[in-house]
Amino acid sequence: MRAARxxxxxxxxxxxxxxxxxxxxxxxxxQHILDTAASFVDVAERDVKKLPLLRxxxxxxxxxxxxxxxxxxxxxxxxxxxxxxxxxxxxxxxxSKGETLLDTIANLSAMHADMFVVRHSASGAPHLIARHxxxxxxxxxxxxxxxxxxxxxxxxxxxxxxxxxxFNNLRVAIVGDILHSRVARSEIxxxxxLGVPELRVIGPKTLLPSHVENxxxxxxxxxxxxxxxxxxxxxxxxxxxRMNGALLPSAQEFFFNYGLTPDKLALAKPxxxxxxPGPMNRGVxxxxxxxxxxxxxxxxxVTFGIAVRMAVMSILAGN
Numbered sequence: 001m002r003a004a005r006x007x008x009x010x011x012x013x014x015x016x017x018x019x020x021x022x023x024x025x026x027x028x029x030x031q032h033i034l035d036t037a038a039s040f041v042d043v044a045e046r047d048v049k050k051l052p053l054l055r056x057x058x059x060x061x062x063x064x065x066x067x068x069x070x071x072x073x074x075x076x077x078x079x080x081x082x083x084x085x086x087x088x089x090x091x092x093x094x095x096s097k098g099e100t101l102l103d104t105i106a107n108l109s110a111m112h113a114d115m116f117v118v119r120h121s122a123s124g125a126p127h128l129i130a131r132h133x134x135x136x137x138x139x140x141x142x143x144x145x146x147x148x149x150x151x152x153x154x155x156x157x158x159x160x161x162x163x164x165x166x167f168n169n170l171r172v173a174i175v176g177d178i179l180h181s182r183v184a185r186s187e188i189x190x191x192x193x194l195g196v197p198e199l200r201v202i203g204p205k206t207l208l209p210s211h212v213e214n215x216x217x218x219x220x221x222x223x224x225x226x227x228x229x230x231x232x233x234x235x236x237x238x239x240x241x242r243m244n245g246a247l248l249p250s251a252q253e254f255f256f257n258y259g260l261t262p263d264k265l266a267l268a269k270p271x272x273x274x275x276x277p278g279p280m281n282r283g284v285x286x287x288x289x290x291x292x293x294x295x296x297x298x299x300x301x302v303t304f305g306i307a308v309r310m311a312v313m314s315i316l317a318g319n
């Protein structure tokens with residue numbers, strides 16, 4: 001099965017065979033994933049929380065970086081689709097003994113893997129794997145370096161669609177460490193593709209990518225101006241582990257200028273929703289009164305993430 005020219009995520013018929021990044025995917029493909037996820041949301045409410053769509057399939061969770069929500073929700077999603085799930089402890093695997101990434105993948109493929117869910121610190125690692133797996137094996141990017149986190153972007157836009165009914169006439173603000181955030185990149189591509197008319201990014205100059213405005217966003221360095229009359233606020237954590245230098249004077253100063261507090265939230269529309277991909281740093285990027293407040297949809301994001309990841313895996317597997 002050959003990939004569509006120019007996009008290794010699509011097969012020769014234009015169907016999704018890997019999910020590596022949202023960039024380059026059409027609005028129709030994104031809407032199909034969201035619609036499929038909607039059909040899975042109520043599975044958790046059933047007495048039997050299982051569907052047979054991946055019965056007999058082997059899903060390998062291959063996480064080279066620490067994760068709680070992403071790895072766990074992928075595992076739950078695969079098991080609800082009746083897949084056999086293997087969680088590889090990379091810290092004690094052969095990669096720590098010098099085995100290359102592709103040799104690891106080749107050996108796991110020989111164990112009849114059907115799908116790899118990959119998180120890696122190196123941008124492009126899932127793309128490399130996707131280019132070398134055999135036909136019929138699917139790769140899902142669960143976050144690669146500073147590049148992309150497509151399922152997080154998808155569950156975030158699903159959450160927005162759920163609470164706002166769609167994407168027309170919305171003002172969406174993404175706040176904080178845009179520079180190091182693979183989530184922000186995936187969200188920007190998803191929201192612009194789905195037709196959000198006004199997308200804002202808010203943060204200090206040191207934490208915004210150069211030429212970020214070329215992505216079709218409005219740039220704000222003043223949080224109060226950026227939050228004026230927005231419908232959706234997405235807060236991002238400071239990713240200190242990806243910072244090579246002192247890009248901020250202190251966490252306290254960041255909170256003073258860019259932390260979401262009740263008084264700053266009041267500048268948004270009264271029915272604005274507050275989101276966060278997690279993990280949250282309370283008192284750094286968000287006040288507890290906001291995180292636990294009536295406008296917060298942070299926990300529903302996690303719940304919707306299971307349905308979205310079920311949708312992605314079932315679509316890749318041809319169901």
